[in-house]
Structure formats: structure tokens, C-alpha cells
Amino acid sequence: MTTRLIVWRHGNTDWNAAGRVQGQTDVPLNDIGRRQAAEAATLLAAMTPDAIVASDLRRASDTAAALAAVTGQQVGYDERLRERFFGVWQGLTTAEVADQRPEEYARWKAGNDVVGGDVETLDDLGKRVADGFQDAARLGSLVVVATHGAAARQGIGHLLGWPIEQVRTLRALQNCHWVELTQDGSRGWQLAAYNVGVFTDRPVPPPV
Template structure:
């Protein structure tokens, strides 16, 4: 069987403050760096064969911790970036709700609207994330594990697409990935199956 681990980056100050980051290039907080180091030790025990990461600093730094622990080289790929949130970038959740009530209402109704008016839709993110996934799997050896280091919504969009699930239903059924936690997709005869969700090192808990 082949396994693909979809790993969310460690905590940033913006995560802790409830600020929309999108493709804002933020760094890990001290807590985030600790999370990455702890999770990397656990992931290294899985003997991953390849490590591909978003080129945004918070994901690249998280991946670098695993590279150090495993001897792998981080392969940057901008297609693994978080969703572009447009004009929401840098705003808090209450600010977004106050300034963009119509968009918020459409999202709550399950519509896949452009985030922040000028950003991406979930289907846009799923398309670019899936392209990376398919390219990686095309050359992946049997009985091997690959790690894709990415972001919260982007990771959920990929998992939903691979499983053939509606993104809204998946987010209603599964809580979002915590910082430095991962989803595990395993290939079976019938296709890919979600073997684990929100897995992480005990000391890497938190959102």
C-alpha cells in the first residue's frame, strides 16, 4: 500500500490571534516551532520517502524540521499554498464578518464563493492541490510514505477531492486539522481511503 500524509504547518501568531492569513507569508511562532520539532520526530519514524511542501514560510519551516530529522530534502511547490483569501487577508474573523456580511452569508449557505471577493474558491484550491497529489503518486513506490506539508483549508480541500466527497459535508463531519497535525490517505484496491485524521504528537496539540 502507498500512503500520503497531508501535514498542516505549525502555529503562527496569526493563527493564535484568529487572523486570516491566506497566502500572507507568515512565520511560525515559538510554539509553532516546538510543534514542528516534536511532530517531525514522530513522522521521521514513518521513514517517509519524499517531502513536498508549500513554499510559504510557515509550511516550509515546518517541513524543514522533518527534513532535519529524516535526511530528506524539502521539495517546494507553490501549488500547496493555502487558499488565497483576497481582501480578507490580515483581518480577524470578527472584522471579516462585519465588513463582508454578504459573502459570509453565502458561505454559510454552502456556496463556494471567492474568498475576500478577489481570492480563490475551494474548487480552485482542490484543483491545484490534486495536481500535486497525482504527480507525486504517479512516481511513488509501493509500500512507501510521502509527506505533503501544506495548510488547513488547502489540506481539507485535497482530502475531500481525493475521497470524492463534498467539501462542505467533509468540514461539517470533521473538525479542521490542528496545527502540526496530519491526515493519512492509504491506497486500497478500491481507491484511496482516509486512514487517520488529526493525528499528531501529544506535545503538538492545539490549533
Template sequence: MSGRTLVLVRHGRTAWNHEGRLQGQLDIGLDEHGHAQARQVAPQIAALRPSLLWCSDLERTRQTVAPIAEASGLEPVFDKRLREFSFGEYESLSHAELAERDPAGYAALRAGRYDDVPAAEPTEAVRARMVEALTELLAELAPGETGVAISHGAAIREATVALLGWPPEQTHSLRGLDNCGRVELVETPGVAGGPLRLRAYNRTA
């Protein structure tokens, strides 16, 4: 019996990505390059023949999922649990501005230690909501089917480590995802509901 597959895709580039500005949960759309990335990755995702397509409810993920939905013939399900970390009052700040305002917080952000960034949503809360949503998505798939979720870089990285059952500190061994980079997780062959394995990380078009 074939295992199920879960594909996690980061959104395309935004102007704030390009500028090095914190987005968090602010609703920033894709720039021209980001739209091109989404169009480029769409046929590759469609070629995986997904059965379900879920997506964060923020604009940059909605714009990323649109060409994927068209290419795959699927209607996306929008779920706010798939949002990026919230960075509270630090959202909209550039890296340079944050480094000047809070050098320790900036160093923690750059190191991926988000619990040491005073304004950030707790990592455990992000991990819990992401895993809850993705476990539900996986449960809706039949054996051999593929589900796709469009989300955000830091949130996907946390979810990947949690879904693989790795210790949380292993998150720091994974590099950040590129825009429209994807993670592919597959069930152990012949063990429905069994542990997930990492098939690909940061695969891009």
C-alpha cells in the same frame, strides 16, 4: 503488494492563527508555539519512514518542514500548488474586522463555504491544483512507500475529500485541522493505483 501512503500535514501555529486573522497566501512565519509544534511532530513523521517530502512554498510551511526534513534526512520539494486558499483583499483582516466589513462573507467563511466569500479563490481551483500536485507525489512513490506533504488546513481538507472520491459537499462533515494535525491516506492493499482510504484525520503529536 503493499499500497502507497500519503500523509498531509498542516503547518504549525502562527501569531495570526492565534489572533484569528486571515492569512491566505500572505507569507506569515510560525510563532514560538508553532516552532515547538513542528519540532514535536518531526520525529513522528520521520518514524513513518517517508521516501519523499513535499511542501508549500510559503514561510509557515517552510519553517514547519525544516525539523521534519532534518529528522527524516530528506530534502523537501517546494511546490506553490500546495498553498492555502487565497482570500485576496480579505487577507490580514481579523475575524471581527471581516464580520463588520462583510457579515455575509464572514458567515460563509465560518461555515467553510469559501465560494460565497467574494475575495476567495474558487474552491474548484484550489482542489484542482492540490489534487494535481498530490497525485504527482503519489505517482513518484514505489509500492509500500510513504510520501509527506506539508500544506494548509482548508486546502488539505478539500484535497482529502477529492482524493477519497467523496462528493464535494462532504467537506463540511470534516472539522478543521489543528496546527500540525495530519491526514493519512492509504491505497487499497494489493491494488496499486487503486482508491485511497482514510486511515487517520487530524492526528496530532
């Protein structure tokens, strides 16, 4: 039996639009994000998911709620699917981080762990999100998980067993775009599709 897991990034927020680091700050969707979620939900509902699971942060849970409104399903919530904790960066724009904490910013831009600022390590992030993915995948043959940009990328990399250098080759997910992963008994987890969605004409905001 093959399991399909759809990893769905939340819709746009005002902090996304401003290039502000969200992390685990509970920022809601803006009007664009709500529209993105509604339009993407139409496509995802056509896949007839067996279950929907979301991060409990509003921008992800409200994105998942748009799909639940179409399918009539209940959304399950999992704190492990939250965005990376960005410590003292949260609330700053990426330009402010670069100016105020240049060494940390340089490590982040290079895809390395940030030393200082109480930022969650990539390994810790990958492990917790991948654990959430694994539990969600047990809920059916097709499960949709609503999460966040950095969380999605690192969790996917951990699930696939990729080294950090390979995870860095994944382009940041656009708002309300998704990844499809498959798993079967002989091949384990595989990447089937990446950055799929309705909106393709907007710049990709940082996955923070």
C-alpha cells in the same frame, strides 16, 4: 502496492493565534509553531518517509524543514500546495471579516463558495491541491506533504471524490496535525486517519 500519503498542517503562527486570515500571505512560524514542528517531526520520522514535499510558504516549508532535519532528506516545494487565496480577507481577523463583509462571511461559515472579495473557489482550491498530492504520492510508498488547513481539507476531499457537503464534515486540522491517506490499485484513495498529532489540548484555529 499501497501508497501512504501523510498530509501535514503547518505549525502555529502569530496570525493563527490572533484569528487573522492568512491565505497566501507568507507568515512565519512562531515559537510555538517551531516547537510543534520539531515534536511532530520525531513521530513522522519514525515512519521513515521516502520523500517530503511542502508548500513554498514559510510556515509550511519551515514545518517540513523540521522533519528534513531529523531524516536528512531534502524538501521539494510545490506552489500548488499553498493555502487558499483569500483575496481582500487576507490580513483581517475573522471578526473583522464578519463585520466588514457579512454576506461573504456567512457563505464561508456555511461551507459555501464566497461570492466577492476575490476569494478562490473551493473547486479550484481542491483541484490544484489534489493535483499536488497526486504528484507527491508518486515519489515513494510513504510521502509527507506539508501544507495548510483549508488546502488540506479541500484537497483531501477532492482526491477522495467527496461532495462539498461531505467535506464539511471534516473537522479543521489542528496546527501540526496530519491526515493519513492510502491508495492501492483496487480501492483507490481512502482516508486512514485524521487529525493525528502531538498537541491535543489547544483550541483549533480556523483553517485560513
